Amino acid sequence: MIYIKNLADHEDQDVTLKGWVYNYRSSKNLYFLELRDGTGICQCVVSREDVAENVWQAADSLRQESSLEVTGRIVKDERSIGGYEMHVSDIRVHQIAEDYPITPKEHGVDFLMENRHLWLRSQRQWAAMRVRNEIIWAIHRFFQERDFVQMDAPIFTGNAAEGTTTLFETEYFDEKAYLTQSGQLYGEAMAMAHGLIYTFGPTFRAEKSKTRRHLTEFWMVEPEMAYYDLEMNMDLAENFIKAIVGQVLDRRSRELDILERDTAALESVVNNEFPRISYSEAVETLKSDETAALLEQMTEDRKQEYGELEKEREEIRKERGSAKKWRKAQIDERIREIAERMDQIEEDLRNIPTWKESALNFEWGTDFGGSDETILMMQYETPIIVHRYPAEIKAFYMKRDPEDVDLALACDVLAPEGYGEIIGGSEREDDLETLKKRIEEHELPEDLFNWYLDLRRYGSVPHSGFGLGLERTVAWLCGLDHVRETIPFPRMLGRLRP
Structure with a gap:
């Protein structure tokens, strides 16, 4: 064939x-x-x-x-x-397919999502899925070439890895079970057997969030490494991102062209070192005069772009009346693109005052929200690694900084261009008594974590790991505004079909 x-x-x-x-x-x-x-x-x-x-x-x-x-x-x-x-x-x-519902004319997002099974056939969706496939291959290639063993964590679990408020509960015969939030805890057990492992599978978060970065079902790749400290963890995460971006640039240039992706922005990721800043430094940046000035400039730039798009839309609408059929199809597609971009600009203009207030009033000890990450990344062209977060806002299993016990040896990789966190990781607590204390402080049932505590009873070693969200990474590399276009059939709040 x-x-x-x-x-x-x-x-x-x-x-x-x-x-x-x-x-x-x-x-x-x-x-x-x-x-x-x-x-x-x-x-x-x-x-x-x-x-x-x-x-x-x-x-x-x-x-x-x-x-x-x-x-x-x-x-x-x-x-x-x-x-x-x-x-x-x-x-x-x-x-002969009669009256195909998705035509070259402009369609609303709700209509397209209801027809996701058909929308997947469009050229942009085709290109995004090809990039997704390339990223998946790059992930496996990266770890396999470094002698990591791929292993699988269970989807049904009896305990939480992250917060208990975002669990999907289900019945497991005569017991309560939960859909996994992460394969990490099991990954730690596997790392104690094989040294270097990674898991790759679906994860679930019951967050009632409708932001462009959130899905209730998404895919995570989670490496765990025995005898790795925080610095080694950050080194691996940076090399991992560079390898993924480099392979996509090498092998999916046609798809990126279809998606109208600015590849120069991605090339800078491969060719430059990722800045590493502490959480405290990031907070200072958020509250700075430079950040306030950037937001003011962003407002002016968005207003100017909106006006230019309005003018372009009016001009091509006039042209459409006398255009040939093939040109009308092009015009309809461009009008759809303009409408989507204008909607995004309107949303930005509504949000900027809130972002500015949030940044200026940000308090040390608070976790970064999506808008905080967006504002912070305006000042960088490559991903950055933020490390040493306040321990109180991080998970119970994260090791404390021996130089400041109020800080966790945690790190997040934030992507530029407003895409936010794509990797979250840490050095894991390896002391039995300390971990038992953390479980108690977080009001978690110790009996459910006995197997996890065994990892500290029998041959505990320093170890680290991280998780990368596949869909956010696809959105970033494709330049997509919403993660709903990064997975064949997205599951979001209020979206269970098709």
């Missing part, structure tokens, strides 16, 4: 492609079919002079997303998608 991605190997050959009609247009005695097969899109040219009447009638019957086989000669053409097109000799129709 021949796929569109391999057409360069079949120049001047007659081949058959199998797929679906992505788009189509006609011009007198010509049909231009855009055929997609899951690997790419190829323009297929049907000339009435060159095909039998039944083939012409078949082309005339096609509609968006009809399934078919197309036979013809592959010809190099730099103007076509992918640099090649097919001159059609035969068409075999499998099914």
Whole structure:
């Protein structure tokens, strides 16, 4: 079977492609079919002079997303998608798709989410899923090349890894069980057996949050390393991010182009060291005059961009009236993009005053919110690593800083461009009595953690680990505004179907 991605190997050959009609247009005695097969899109040219009447009638019957086989000669053409097109000799129709609901015109997000099973076929969603796949491969490649062992943590658990208020409770025969928030606790046990391990699987958080960064079901990769301290943990996290970004840039340039991603911003990630600042330094930055000035400038920039978009929308709407069908489709797509960006700008302009007040009044000892991370990252072009957080806002298993017991040896990697935390990690508490005390302080039932305490009873060693959220990483690398487009079927507050 021949796929569109391999057409360069079949120049001047007659081949058959199998797929679906992505788009189509006609011009007198010509049909231009855009055929997609899951690997790419190829323009297929049907000339009435060159095909039998039944083939012409078949082309005339096609509609968006009809399934078919197309036979013809592959010809190099730099103007076509992918640099090649097919001159059609035969068409075999499998099914005519009538009234496909997702058309090139503008659709609202709610409509698209209700039709997610079909929206996945659009070019931008196709590109985002390809980048997601590349990131997953890069994750496995990075750890496997460093002799990490992939292991699996259970999805049903009897205890919480993070806060107990964000657990999904379920019945497990005659017991209560919870959907896992993290594979980390189990990862620590595996690291004591294998030294270097990582888990990669779905995790669940019952947060009633509707922000663009939150899903209730998402995927986490969580390495755990025996004999690693905080500094080694941060080194690994930085190298990990650089490896992922580098592989995506090397292998998914076409997809990033479809997504209109600014690759220069990603290249700087690979080529520069990540600044490392303490939590206290980050708080000082948030409250600084420089941050206030940046927010003022952001307000002016957003207003200017909004005006430019309004002007562009008005101009292309005027053009649409006399435009050809193919150009109308382009205009409709651009109007949709403009509407989405204007909505985001309106949201930013509503939020900036709140962000400014929050930053200026931020109190040491408070955890960073999404807006705090966004404001902080305005001042950096690469990810940064924030370390040594107040222990009171971190999980019970995080080791305290021996130089200041009020601080946890924790670290977060924050992505630039407003994407916020993509990695959270720490050095783990390795002393039995200290960990028992932490469990008591957090009012957790010790009997449920006896197995976890055993790791400190039998051969305890210094160890560290972190977790990377896959969907936030996909959003960042693709330049997507919302994590709902980073997973095939997102689960969010109020979204359980399709």
